[in-house]
Amino acid sequence: MTLTRFLRAISATTLVGGLLLAGVPAASADQVRDAQWPNQYFDLKKVWSVSKGDGVIVAVIDDGVDASHPDLTGSVLPGHDPSGQGLDAHPTLPHGTKMAGIIAAHGHGSNEGALGLAPGVKILPIYKTTAHNSDAVPDDIRWAVDHGAKVINISQGSSTSSSGINDAIAYAAQHDVLVVVAAGNSAAPVESPGREPGVMAVGAVDKTNSIWSKSNFGPEVMIAAPGVDIVGDGACDGGQYCIGDGTSDSTAYVSAAAALVRARFPQLTAGQVANRLTKSALVPTALNGSKLPDPHYGYGILRPYEALTQDIPAGSTQGPLAKTDGGSSASVPSTAATPGGAAPGTAGPGGTTPTLVSTGSSSKGLFIGAAVGLAVLALLVIIVIVVARRRKTSPPAQPGLAPYGAPQQYPNQFQPPYPNQPQQPYGNQAPPQGYPPQQPYQNPYGQGGNDQR
Structure with a gap:
């Protein structure tokens, strides 16, 4: 299993365009909420x-999810950490806490702090890797199903499929659990597993309502939701x-909306x-007349209120x-079962039909095959020699790393990041000029919706 990208870095830290808001003296009590534009967007x-x-x-x-965060107290259930380090409840990174907050934060004090889309929800935090830093997501899905989850949020991804991931997703489906997954940030x-x-x-x-420039795409994308300039809970x-x-x-917004509907x-x-x-x-204007699902928007942009109130047959x-x-699970799963994907023997995304071509059994075919085989063998020998030389000069890689990234250790990792002392909102860097907005964000949805039935 190769080590690949872990999507959480972009959304919860200052990496790749993320920007920490400043600890502004005498900040208004609702400054965090003013900055949560999706909450005004959703109304x-x-x-x-x-x-x-x-x-x-x-x-x-x-x-992991920090249950001591003032916006999440009482909303986080006892969870599970297959690594045995207790990181489900004492995270060293803020990403899981931010996802939990987007889903279920209830704020604190007098109209202070962040609000999630579904504050009545209970969060079941589950750590993503084992004691050997190997991938635990398939087993985590099963654990979540067995412990009462009706929605599973996986805000992470890998270019390589995990061993057993298909079986785990099938297990969730068999038990009527909806699995919501990030498409990717590249x-x-x-x-x-998206x-x-x-x-x-x-x-x-x-x-x-424009697709974020780094949002991944393909026939598997089913829906889109706010994912740019998102403020949320987490020790940044x-x-x-x-x-x-x-x-x-x-993804966290869609998981929250799914919980509202459930x-x-x-x-x-x-x-x-x-x-x-x-x-x-909502089907954006740019997609009017287009066949859905669109590879970027899926069937459109999330509208929680309409999902709860429209007359939609079961x-x-x-x-979908x-x-x-x-x-x-294979390294590259078949598109036959993906929404909008091409079934075997049908036209694919480019309009062509994948076809297996037989080389027959003629002597010419055998000769060419043997020649190709010898060339491949020679190439493999060269690759082995090059890799062996590089290993002599390169430090050994860490064994068993999960495709979702290895955990990082902070000093005194079990120390809650929110001591009982006054805290200014956000971080300690200056915010962008004019941010957060002082006027409520105007809901751009309008009255239109996805009329595809």
Whole structure:
């Protein structure tokens, strides 16, 4: 298993364009909330008049969730850390806490702190790697299912599929659990597990409903949600809040919306919940007349209130989710089961039909095959020699690293990052000029929706 990108870095830290907001003296009590433009975008008052997600458990498979954060107290259940270090409850990184906050933060004090989209939800924190830093996500999915989760949030991804990931997703499907996964942050095809059949892959948009330039794309993308300039909970640079970009954040918003729907319509299956989210999504003007799902937007942009209130038939139990195969995961999964993907023997995205061409059994074919085989063998010998020479001069790699990134250790990692002393919001760098907005963000959705039935 090769070490690959872990998407959380973009959305929860200052890496790749993330910017920490400043600890401004005499900051207003609602400064954090003013900066949470998606909450005004969604119109939380309207959403919460219908559902807050009460009674629904959302598992967050990530780098842990800090239950001591004042915006999350009482909302985090005892979780699971397969590494045995207790990092599910005492994280050394802020990413999982930010995802949990986007989903379920309730603020604190007198209108202070961050608010999540579904504050009635309970968060089940699950750490992403084992004691040997190997991938634990497939087993984490099973653990979440066995411990009552109805929605699983996976705001991470890898270019290589995990061993057993398909079986784990099939297990979730069999137990009626919706798995929501980030598409990726590299402007490339959707990563795993977002590309695996049976999950709901999510892209990211900005305030103008435009796709974020680094949001991954492909036929597996099912929906898009806010993922640019997202403020949320997490210990960034000594403060209590972070700001950043990423499909990690948009995934957490979709997980929260799924929880709202599950609380409002408990009789719906996971597939029918996904159906309600996609059927109520806003189709941007740029996609008018286009065939859906779009490789960047999926079926459109998330609209929680419409998902809760529109008259949408339940539909099939599977909904828009691709059927899981329950088989072992391959490095490159088949597109036959992915939404919008090409089934074997049909036209693919480029309009051509994949075809296997037989070389026959003639002597000419055998001769060419033998020649090619010798050339490949010679190339392999050269590669082995080059790799052996490099290993003599390079430090040994850490064994067993998970495809989602290895944990980082901070000094005194179990020390809660929020001591009982006054804290200024955000971090300690100056915010961009004119940020956060002082006027409520105007909801750009309008009245249109996804009329694809």
